Amino acid sequence: MANEDGLLELREQLDSIDNKILDLLNNRMKLVHKVGALKAKSGGAIYRPEREKSIIDRLEKINNEKNGLLNRNAIEALFLEIFAISRNIELPENIGYLGPQGSFTHQAAEARFGAMSSYVSISSIKGIFKELELKKIKYGVVPIENSSNGIVNDTINGFSNFNSKIIAEVVLNIHHTLATTCDKISDIKKIYSKDIAFDQCRKFLTNFGLDEVELIPVESTTKAAKLSAIEPNSAAICPHVAAKLYNLPILFENIEDKDNNKTRFFILSDFENTPSGNDKTSILVNLPDEQGSLVKFLNDFNDAGINLTKIKSHIVEGNSIFFIDFDGHKDDENVKKVLEKHKSSIKILGSYVKEIKDI
Numbered sequence: 218m219a220n221e222d223g224l225l226e227l228r229e230q231l232d233s234i235d236n237k238i239l240d241l242l243n244n245r246m247k248l249v250h251k252v253g254a255l256k257a258k259s260g261g262a263i264y265r266p267e268r269e270k271s272i273i274d275r276l277e278k279i280n281n282e283k284n285g286l287l288n289r290n291a292i293e294a295l296f297l298e299i300f301a302i303s304r305n306i307e308l309p310e311n312i313g314y315l316g317p318q319g320s321f322t323h324q325a326a327e328a329r330f331g332a333m334s335s336y337v338s339i340s341s342i343k344g345i346f347k348e349l350e351l352k353k354i355k356y357g358v359v360p361i362e363n364s365s366n367g368i369v370n371d372t373i374n375g376f377s378n379f380n381s382k383i384i385a386e387v388v389l390n391i392h393h394t395l396a397t398t399c400d401k402i403s404d405i406k407k408i409y410s411k412d413i414a415f416d417q418c419r420k421f422l423t424n425f426g427l428d429e430v431e432l433i434p435v436e437s438t439t440k441a442a443k444l445s446a447i448e449p450n451s452a453a454i455c456p457h458v459a460a461k462l463y464n465l466p467i468l469f470e471n472i473e474d475k476d477n478n479k480t481r482f483f484i485l486s487d488f489e490n491t492p493s494g495n496d497k498t499s500i501l502v503n504l505p506d507e508q509g510s511l512v513k514f515l516n517d518f519n520d521a522g523i524n525l526t527k528i529k530s531h532i533v534e535g536n537s538i539f540f541i542d543f544d545g546h547k548d549d550e551n552v553k554k555v556l557e558k559h560k561s562s563i564k565i566l567g568s569y570v571k572e573i574k575d576i
């Protein structure tokens with residue numbers, strides 16, 4: 218009983234702290250509302266990733282100085298949700314993601330825009346670029362590359378044909394699950410998934426004798442979960458969110474062969490970020506078909522002290538183009554000069570806060 222009394226007392230203290238947190242959050246939302254009104258007057262962007270990053274950096278620093286119990290991940294999880302709710306109070310805006318519902322892109326969108334936002338599932342990457350251009354959505358979330366399968370061609374094509382800007386990147390660890398209503402692995406007679414996911418889970422399938430059962434490729438892992446949920450003796454290889462969506466029990470988690478399977482996503486919109494001090498820039502480059510043109514181009518970056526972090530070649534309508542990432546913001550003095558010199562062969566896709574995780 219003495220213990221129980223102690224519990225009641227602690228719970229009273231927690232209740233009183235929660236009441237204060239609620240009051241503080243409401244005060245914060247009142248200020249956010251005023252920021253929204255100012256932005257409405259000036260036409261300023263609602264989502265300011267560089268400001269959000271600087272808030273999280275500041276809070277992490279204070280937390281560490283005070284030996285707080287929270288780590289960066291916890292601070293980020295709490296505050297990204299607060300920011301997402303704040304943005305909805307400033308102005309609710311639609312977010313389009315490459316669907317279907319429960320896809321990894323949906324998961325990436327939720328990681329940045331939180332639970333309260335209004336999401337639209339769009340069935341193709343081109344469709345996302347189109348909806349952005351028509352202003353039917355304010356933000357679009359698309360995959361750009363995966364550590365096992367490389368660059369996503371449809372996204373590069375979208376950048377060549379449309380003018381949306383990259384305003385943020387999100388890197389997700391990709392985990393697959395084996396989800397099924399079967400109690401035993403030996404009851405599974407067929408498995409639904411996307412062909413890429415079968416490839417990424419080969420070892421697991423062989424080790425559990427599942428390479429002999431029928432593997433049925435479908436267009437999405439969400440569809441795989443949906444089909445398996447209603448079909449006895451079947452299973453799905455799908456993300457956690459997709460299994461949850463169809464109440465499909467998860468038999469095994471993290472069944473992918475490589476445990477560092479990551480996908481990088483871009484958040485697209487119609488505005489440009491101001492520098493945050495820790496940015497990356499992405500460009501598309503279409504160089505003249507002459508000897509040494511790529512070497513000369515890259516040398517100019519080197520001479521300006523710019524660190525190139527990625528270069529991938531890609532074919533668009535028979536032309537070879539390069540997708541390049543480098544450290545820095547397009548408005549940094551050294552970057553500006555190089556971009557200006559090559560402006561006829563470059564398309565700037567956006568400058569955005571660099572994610573800590575990389576692929």
Ligand SMILES: C=C(O[C@@H]1C=C(C(=O)O)C=C[C@H]1O)C(=O)O
Nearest residue numbers: 249252263264265268269300303
């Ligand atoms: C309130 C603002 O708008 C948004 C919400 C933020 C917040 O809740 O702190 C921060 C940046 C913006 O994404 C702002 O720009 O200051």
